Amino acid sequence: MNKDLSFGPDDRRENIRSIAEVAKLFVDAGIRYGVHFTLSCDRNIARSIIHEGEFIEVNVKCPLSECERRDPKVLYKKARAGEILQFTGISAPYEPPVRPEILIELDRQNGKRVSRPGPGLSNIIYTE
Known part of the structure:
Protein backbone atom coordinates (compact mmCIF):
# COMPACT_ATOMS: atom_id res chain seq x y z
CA MET A 1 0.00 0.00 0.00
CA ILE A 56 -8.05 -0.98 21.82
CA GLU A 57 -4.46 -0.23 22.70
CA VAL A 58 -2.29 -3.30 23.32
CA ASN A 59 1.29 -3.17 24.58
CA VAL A 60 3.35 -6.30 23.88
CA LYS A 61 6.23 -5.64 26.24
CA CYS A 62 9.37 -7.40 25.05
CA PRO A 63 13.03 -6.54 25.75
CA LEU A 64 14.91 -5.17 22.75
CA SER A 65 17.44 -8.01 23.05
CA GLU A 66 14.61 -10.54 22.62
CA CYS A 67 13.23 -8.65 19.60
CA GLU A 68 16.68 -8.83 18.04
CA ARG A 69 17.00 -12.53 18.83
CA ARG A 70 13.65 -13.30 17.16
CA ASP A 71 14.24 -11.15 14.06
CA PRO A 72 13.87 -13.47 11.01
CA LYS A 73 14.60 -10.67 8.50
CA VAL A 74 17.74 -9.51 10.40
CA LEU A 75 16.46 -5.93 10.26
CA TYR A 76 17.86 -5.08 13.70
CA LYS A 77 21.32 -6.29 12.63
CA LYS A 78 21.09 -4.15 9.47
CA ALA A 79 19.95 -1.15 11.54
CA ARG A 80 22.86 -1.57 13.97
CA ALA A 81 25.23 -1.74 10.99
CA GLY A 82 23.80 1.54 9.66
CA GLU A 83 22.17 -0.10 6.62
CA ILE A 84 18.68 0.94 7.77
CA LEU A 85 18.24 4.46 9.15
CA GLN A 86 15.48 5.59 11.52
CA PHE A 87 14.76 2.04 12.71
CA THR A 88 12.50 1.81 15.76
CA GLY A 89 14.37 0.98 18.95
CA ILE A 90 17.80 1.46 17.38
CA SER A 91 18.06 4.87 15.69
CA ALA A 92 14.42 5.97 16.04
CA PRO A 93 12.42 6.25 19.26
CA TYR A 94 9.82 3.87 20.62
CA GLU A 95 7.31 5.15 23.19
CA PRO A 96 5.49 2.37 25.02
CA PRO A 97 1.81 3.03 25.71
CA VAL A 98 1.23 4.67 29.09
CA ARG A 99 -2.19 3.12 29.82
CA PRO A 100 -2.93 0.37 27.30
CA GLU A 101 -6.22 -1.48 27.54
CA ILE A 102 -4.19 -4.71 27.30
CA LEU A 103 -0.61 -5.34 28.45
CA ILE A 104 1.18 -8.52 27.36
CA GLU A 105 4.46 -9.08 29.17
CA LEU A 106 6.98 -11.72 28.22
CA ASP A 107 7.99 -13.55 31.38
CA ARG A 108 11.32 -15.22 30.64
CA GLN A 109 11.40 -17.12 33.97
CA ASN A 110 8.31 -19.28 33.53
CA GLY A 111 7.79 -19.11 29.76
CA LYS A 112 4.33 -17.55 29.95
CA ARG A 113 2.86 -14.50 28.31
CA VAL A 114 0.26 -12.91 30.52
CA SER A 115 -2.28 -10.34 29.42
CA ARG A 116 -3.32 -7.85 32.10
CA PRO A 117 -6.24 -6.02 30.54
CA GLY A 118 -7.93 -2.85 31.55
CA PRO A 119 -11.51 -2.61 32.80
CA GLY A 120 -14.08 -4.70 30.96
CA LEU A 121 -11.59 -7.03 29.27
CA SER A 122 -10.86 -10.59 30.45
CA ASN A 123 -7.48 -12.09 31.34
CA ILE A 124 -5.72 -14.25 28.75
CA ILE A 125 -2.84 -16.59 29.61
CA TYR A 126 -0.81 -18.32 26.89
CA THR A 127 1.78 -21.01 27.51
CA GLU A 128 4.68 -21.09 25.09
Missing part, protein backbone atom coordinates in the same frame (compact mmCIF):
# COMPACT_ATOMS: atom_id res chain seq x y z
CA ASN A 2 2.85 2.40 0.86
CA LYS A 3 5.91 0.63 -0.51
CA ASP A 4 7.67 3.85 -1.53
CA LEU A 5 7.79 5.23 2.03
CA SER A 6 10.96 5.38 4.12
CA PHE A 7 11.51 5.03 7.88
CA GLY A 8 11.72 8.85 8.18
CA PRO A 9 9.27 10.75 10.42
CA ASP A 10 7.13 12.26 7.63
CA ASP A 11 6.77 8.97 5.79
CA ARG A 12 6.06 7.13 9.04
CA ARG A 13 3.27 9.60 9.84
CA GLU A 14 1.70 9.13 6.39
CA ASN A 15 1.95 5.37 6.80
CA ILE A 16 0.22 5.57 10.21
CA ARG A 17 -2.55 7.78 8.83
CA SER A 18 -3.28 5.46 5.91
CA ILE A 19 -3.11 2.34 8.11
CA ALA A 20 -5.59 3.92 10.53
CA GLU A 21 -7.95 4.71 7.64
CA VAL A 22 -7.78 1.08 6.47
CA ALA A 23 -8.31 -0.13 10.05
CA LYS A 24 -11.41 2.07 10.27
CA LEU A 25 -12.81 0.41 7.13
CA PHE A 26 -12.26 -3.02 8.67
CA VAL A 27 -13.86 -1.96 11.96
CA ASP A 28 -16.83 -0.48 10.08
CA ALA A 29 -17.24 -3.88 8.38
CA GLY A 30 -17.22 -5.62 11.77
CA ILE A 31 -13.70 -7.06 11.42
CA ARG A 32 -11.10 -6.64 14.17
CA TYR A 33 -7.81 -5.33 12.84
CA GLY A 34 -4.42 -5.12 14.59
CA VAL A 35 -1.77 -2.51 13.83
CA HIS A 36 1.44 -1.31 15.47
CA PHE A 37 2.21 2.32 16.32
CA THR A 38 5.59 3.20 17.85
CA LEU A 39 4.90 6.76 19.05
CA SER A 40 2.13 8.12 21.26
CA CYS A 41 1.37 10.91 18.76
CA ASP A 42 0.81 8.25 16.07
CA ARG A 43 -1.50 6.29 18.36
CA ASN A 44 -3.42 9.52 18.99
CA ILE A 45 -3.83 10.05 15.22
CA ALA A 46 -5.18 6.51 14.84
CA ARG A 47 -7.45 6.90 17.86
CA SER A 48 -8.91 10.09 16.32
CA ILE A 49 -9.66 8.30 13.01
CA ILE A 50 -11.12 5.09 14.42
CA HIS A 51 -14.51 5.34 16.18
CA GLU A 52 -14.44 5.87 19.95
CA GLY A 53 -14.58 2.56 21.78
CA GLU A 54 -13.26 0.64 18.75
CA PHE A 55 -9.57 1.45 19.30
